[in-house]
Amino acid sequence: MSSQLVQFLFSGLTVGAMYALAALGYALIYNASHLVNFAQGEFIMLGAMVASVMVEARLPLPVAIAAGIAAATATGVLMERLAIRPARGAPHITLLIITLGVALVIRGAVQVVLGKGNHGLPPFSGEAPVHFAGATLSSQSLWVFGVTIAIVLLLAWYFGRTRSGKAMLATSHNALAARLVGIDTQWVLMGSFAMSGALGAIGGVLVAPITFTSYDAGVVLGVKGFAAAALGGLGSGPGAIVGGLLLGVLEALTAGYLSAAYKDVVAYLAILLVFIFLPRGLFGGQRTDRV
Amino acid sequence: MNSSLIRIAAVSAGLMLSLAAPVPAAAQAAPPIRIGAVLSTTGPVGFIGDPQLKVLELYVKRINEQGGLIGRKLELVAYDDQSDPNNANTFAKRLIDSDKVDMMIGGTISPTALAMAPHAERAGLPYISTGGSAALVEPVKKWVFKTPPTDRLVAERILQDMKDKGIARIGLLSETSGFGQSGRKEVQGSAQKYGITVAADESYGAKDTDVTPQLTKIRSTPGLQAVLVFSGAGPAPAMALRNYTQLGMKLPVWMPHAAVNQELIKLAGSAAEGARMPTAAFVVVDALPDSDSSKAVGKAFYQTYKDVYKTDASPFGANTYDALMIAVDAIKRAGSTDKAKVRDAIEHTQGLIGLNGTFRMSADDHNGLKMDSLRMVEVRDGRFTVGK
Amino acid sequence: MNRSRSRAGVAILAAVLLVFPLLGPGAYAYDLVIRISMSAVVVIGLNLLFGYTGQISLGHAAFYGLGAYASAILTTHFAWPALAAMAAGAAATGLLALAVSRPILKLSGHHLAMGTLALGLIASTVFNNETRWTGGSDGMPVPPLAMFGAELAGEFAWYVLTSLLLLVVVVAALNLVDSPAGRALQAIRGSETAARVAGIETARFKSRVFVLSAVLASVMGSLAAHYVAFITPGAAGLARSVEFLMMVVFGGMASVFGSIVGAAFVTLLPQFLHAFESWETLVLGLILTAAMIFMPGGIVPTLRGALARRRKEAAR
Numbered sequence: 001m002s003s004q005l006v007q008f009l010f011s012g013l014t015v016g017a018m019y020a021l022a023a024l025g026y027a028l029i030y031n032a033s034h035l036v037n038f039a040q041g042e043f044i045m046l047g048a049m050v051a052s053v054m055v056e057a058r059l060p061l062p063v064a065i066a067a068g069i070a071a072a073t074a075t076g077v078l079m080e081r082l083a084i085r086p087a088r089g090a091p092h093i094t095l096l097i098i099t100l101g102v103a104l105v106i107r108g109a110v111q112v113v114l115g116k117g118n119h120g121l122p123p124f125s126g127e128a129p130v131h132f133a134g135a136t137l138s139s140q141s142l143w144v145f146g147v148t149i150a151i152v153l154l155l156a157w158y159f160g161r162t163r164s165g166k167a168m169l170a171t172s173h174n175a176l177a178a179r180l181v182g183i184d185t186q187w188v189l190m191g192s193f194a195m196s197g198a199l200g201a202i203g204g205v206l207v208a209p210i211t212f213t214s215y216d217a218g219v220v221l222g223v224k225g226f227a228a229a230a231l232g233g234l235g236s237g238p239g240a241i242v243g244g245l246l247l248g249v250l251e252a253l254t255a256g257y258l259s260a261a262y263k264d265v266v267a268y269l270a271i272l273l274v275f276i277f278l279p280r281g282l283f284g285g286q287r288t289d290r291v
Numbered sequence: 292m293n294s295s296l297i298r299i300a301a302v303s304a305g306l307m308l309s310l311a312a313p314v315p316a317a318a319q320a321a322p323p324i325r326i327g328a329v330l331s332t333t334g335p336v337g338f339i340g341d342p343q344l345k346v347l348e349l350y351v352k353r354i355n356e357q358g359g360l361i362g363r364k365l366e367l368v369a370y371d372d373q374s375d376p377n378n379a380n381t382f383a384k385r386l387i388d389s390d391k392v393d394m395m396i397g398g399t400i401s402p403t404a405l406a407m408a409p410h411a412e413r414a415g416l417p418y419i420s421t422g423g424s425a426a427l428v429e430p431v432k433k434w435v436f437k438t439p440p441t442d443r444l445v446a447e448r449i450l451q452d453m454k455d456k457g458i459a460r461i462g463l464l465s466e467t468s469g470f471g472q473s474g475r476k477e478v479q480g481s482a483q484k485y486g487i488t489v490a491a492d493e494s495y496g497a498k499d500t501d502v503t504p505q506l507t508k509i510r511s512t513p514g515l516q517a518v519l520v521f522s523g524a525g526p527a528p529a530m531a532l533r534n535y536t537q538l539g540m541k542l543p544v545w546m547p548h549a550a551v552n553q554e555l556i557k558l559a560g561s562a563a564e565g566a567r568m569p570t571a572a573f574v575v576v577d578a579l580p581d582s583d584s585s586k587a588v589g590k591a592f593y594q595t596y597k598d599v600y601k602t603d604a605s606p607f608g609a610n611t612y613d614a615l616m617i618a619v620d621a622i623k624r625a626g627s628t629d630k631a632k633v634r635d636a637i638e639h640t641q642g643l644i645g646l647n648g649t650f651r652m653s654a655d656d657h658n659g660l661k662m663d664s665l666r667m668v669e670v671r672d673g674r675f676t677v678g679k
Numbered sequence: 680m681n682r683s684r685s686r687a688g689v690a691i692l693a694a695v696l697l698v699f700p701l702l703g704p705g706a707y708a709y710d711l712v713i714r715i716s717m718s719a720v721v722v723i724g725l726n727l728l729f730g731y732t733g734q735i736s737l738g739h740a741a742f743y744g745l746g747a748y749a750s751a752i753l754t755t756h757f758a759w760p761a762l763a764a765m766a767a768g769a770a771a772t773g774l775l776a777l778a779v780s781r782p783i784l785k786l787s788g789h790h791l792a793m794g795t796l797a798l799g800l801i802a803s804t805v806f807n808n809e810t811r812w813t814g815g816s817d818g819m820p821v822p823p824l825a826m827f828g829a830e831l832a833g834e835f836a837w838y839v840l841t842s843l844l845l846l847v848v849v850v851a852a853l854n855l856v857d858s859p860a861g862r863a864l865q866a867i868r869g870s871e872t873a874a875r876v877a878g879i880e881t882a883r884f885k886s887r888v889f890v891l892s893a894v895l896a897s898v899m900g901s902l903a904a905h906y907v908a909f910i911t912p913g914a915a916g917l918a919r920s921v922e923f924l925m926m927v928v929f930g931g932m933a934s935v936f937g938s939i940v941g942a943a944f945v946t947l948l949p950q951f952l953h954a955f956e957s958w959e960t961l962v963l964g965l966i967l968t969a970a971m972i973f974m975p976g977g978i979v980p981t982l983r984g985a986l987a988r989r990r991k992e993a994a995r
Contacts, residue, residue: 004507007538011503018500036789083968090975091562092788093735097928101968108961114336118526120558127561129537138537157770210533211500212526212558216335223796223917230793244897256504260494261467261808268797276782276792284790333957371953374912378820381710388706402818407908409820424817469817657744 002141003134005231008256011247014141014210016248019150021203022225023198023232023240029236031172032192035095039103040200041222046200047072049110054120057060061122069201075106076197080190103218111215119207140209147206151199152241168192231271233281242282323366323631324628326618327392329382329407331399334374339524339607340399343421344369347396349599360622368392376497379403383410393628396614398422401469408435415542419617421610428657435556436637436657438613438647440665442470445547446477446570448665449519450485453545458517462491463510464502464531465521474521474547487526490515497527504532511542513601517543524549529558543567548665551606556673567678569665573646574606578677589645613645683948685760688936696842698836709834710968711946713906717839717899719942720848722926724895727852728888730932731864734784734893735792738799739896739923744915745772746897747904751821752812761824765901769894774952776893793877799920806912807812818911819966821904837906864888922944
């Protein structure tokens with residue numbers, strides 16, 4: 001039943017692209033600061049929620065999307081300024097809990113201001129499904145793929161060719177050295193939070209037509225995004241993409257061929273197995289420590 | 292040397308003291324009738340519990356404005372369990388031991404409702420629950436009653452409707468939540484009675500973002516005539532319907548009563564057209580003939596809710612409305628708040644027209660609803676209309 | 680922590696626990712204190728793993744849930760006596776922890792967090808899906824705790840049990856920390872490589888602490904199941920794991936008494952925040968974030984540090 005397999009793969013890749021975008025957000029911030037930002041899922045949710053509420057208020061879709069991205073970017077910057085910067089030098093786990101606290105703040109704020117209901121966005125180019133190789137895809141999935149690829153290319157260009165991008169990379173390799181050559185690592189950190197916010201919001205807006213959103217939609221995405229990022233090797237951009245897609249496809253194949261109820265279990269078992277043989281994730285590489 | 296530890300101990304002692312401060316005991320003469328409620332007004336099912344609480348507050352106030360009950364005022368003591376059965380359990384204890392309520396209502400979802408039941412049984416307190424699981428009243432527990440139709444009733448109503456339409460082979464997609472699992476069990480158990488075979492049996496999680504794999508498997512099962520998506524409330528059923536249309540599946544779709552809410556139509560859009568679900572009469576009150584016994588109660592409910600809260604009442608509020616009305620009716624008949632007398636009175640509820648239907652309770656039936664309380668509705672032109 | 684301090688701390692704890700019932704608390708107050716004590720024991724174990732050896736566990740509730748479900752299933756479906764079920768649960772949990780500890784503890788930092796998170800999520804999914812045994816997402820009722828022929832019923836009896844348990848665990852933990860083994864643990868936290876160079880078998884130690892904290896969590900899970908008389912998959916879920924972690928970080932890492940304070944704080948806070956209704960999540964998040972920014976080491980170490988500074992200034 002190869003058309004069934006194609007269908008499963010398409011579903012998996014669509015969901016996987018979602019996870020990949022979330023994972024990229026994790027990778028960005030981890031690169032700049034070795035911090036895992038557990039509020040990443042909330043950035044995704046925020047972008048989607050703000051955009052859908054605007055659409056429900058009869059604003060045109062492009063305006064709503066821009067508003068969503070702006071909201072999440074601003075939140076990222078605020079988070080860095082108000083919650084992360086004051087706590088520089090705190091033990092790592094404290095910073096982690098701070099990100100959890102901020103996640104609660106964002107979730108709580110959305111709950112109060114925008115309510116507890118579920119919201120969606122209209123599909124960007126209509127509802128008609130696309131047929132391909134015996135399987136169907138929603139047209140929105142094509143948007144998800146397309147924009148994800150565009151973002152990956154954009155980020156590759158940014159980190160490879162622009163000064164600020166290279167500054168970010170330099171900071172991730174060695175913050176002290178970067179500062180010594182004149183890179184403002186504070187700006188790098190703030191920039192990475194802003195970018196993560198924007199990236200999250202783009203992801204949220206892209207998938208809201210498919211999966212809908214609500215004030216607590218960020219929890220699952222946060223976990224899956226982290227899982228994908230860790231699978232790929234934290235801090236690795238390509239790893240995040242591969243991790244996300246792999247996770248999505250694994251889930252879909254398990255749901256299709258084994259048991260839908262256990263698709264999460266299989267995915268997480270697979271992650272554990274990868275960790276046993278590659279403790280730093282797929283693209284994590286070997287680590288050398290100063291003793 | 293040890294001052295820091297002493298400090299800490301003092302803080303913790305202070306904390307404990309603040310807890311131990313005795314709660315003022317209720318006055319002894321002509322005290323208000325205390326009705327305790329534990330609902331999930333926040334958390335994943337906050338959108339169900341919130342309207343439930345609003346309904347209770349509204350009608351308790353109204354009853355008091357109209358003179359109260361058996362010469363006493365009603366007092367509502369409500370807690371939010373945040374969709375967590377552990378909290379529901381704690382609050383049930385608090386209601387019984389600290390607040391000394393005369394009866395309990397609540398349990399927005401089955402786990403929270405089930406968590407409260409043992410305390411009602413132990414303390415000998417009438418408890419009218421608003422959870423859907425049949426386990427609340429099967430086997431019958433002395434002090435526990437429930438207002439929503441059981442999942443079995445819902446399943447059978449759907450199967451009956453399918454049979455009426457000549458369906459004999461179906462695919463089943465159920466949610467892994469308690470409600471979905473319970474529904475699946477009931478459908479599997481009763482299908483044969485209606486001459487229906489469940490040829491495909493898939494499940495999905497309430498938080499899943501895609502069910503095309505499961506639907507693909509259902510689609511490739513031969514000879515299906517219909518699909519039953521036993522979903523809870525939330526975004527998942529809307530998503531399932533969209534995936535369904537995306538895959539080009541055209542078989543008729545049935546869903547349970549939990550899917551009857553505006554959000555489904557808002558999110559699923561045109562994908563919801565033609566779906567059929569059972570529901571309580573009051574949900575489609577405008578389409579009911581005037582001779583229908585439920586029409587008056589339903590209309591009054593909607594009007595009152597709208598007057599006070601300025602929005603349309605959500606169907607979920609019906610469960611607490613019915614629970615409160617049953618309680619009020621029973622206390623009136625018992626003439627007191629004596630727990631055993633009230634319990635007996637509840638058990639003898641006959642022909643009370645609630646929003647969920649007409650309640651006829653007995654010693655072996657602590658729910659009191661029959662199939663006639665559920666009407667079939669169909670989504671047509673983006674609205675729920677009475678199905679033919 | 681030096682010996683006399685520890686002794687004083689234990690004495691104060693015992694005094695507080697003794698005095699509490701004399702204040703005439705209601706069942707509700709007892710309930711909160713009992714839950715705090717049970718969480719505190721889990722957190723002390725988690726703190727040993729985490730605060731002292733620096734191993735992040737984001738899935739600890741899985742062990743808690745395993746104990747809870749073992750007790751629930753064995754007593755309900757197989758009519759085992761409660762203590763035997765608890766022991767079986769603890770043994771199974773210990774074995775599982777042992778089996779996964781070696782590969783998992785080789786991971787570092789965030790990959791370890793992900794590994795333990797994966798474990799926790801696998802556990803709660805299994806509990807959720809095996810409806811026949813676990814009652815699925817609706818949960819299942821648990822019979823009361825029966826020991827030596829008598830049923831443990833009533834808030835006071837449970838209070839005595841959990842208070843005694845807490846005292847025992849506190850004393851044991853303090854002794855452990857102060858022993859050569861404890862110093863080995865602290866060395867590992869300081870620098871694992873250095874510890875290995877100094878001759879400490881780090882893998883063995885980490886593994887042992889992991890198993891110990893898992894078993895503690897399992898036993899408390901069993902007790903909690905009997906106490907609440909009901910168990911749901913949420914008991915093993917992510918939210919619960921994060922809650923335990925918060926208790927560690929809030930109260931103070933590497934501090935036994937900090938564990939108790941953290942447990943008390945995180946358990947009591949939602950009760951007080953109830954008044955905020957739908958603002959509760961927001962306010963909780965704000966309090967948590969602010970607390971961590973201003974008290975990065977946790978409440979107890981920060982207080983201790985502040986007092987030490989004041990003493991130093993007074994001495995000048």
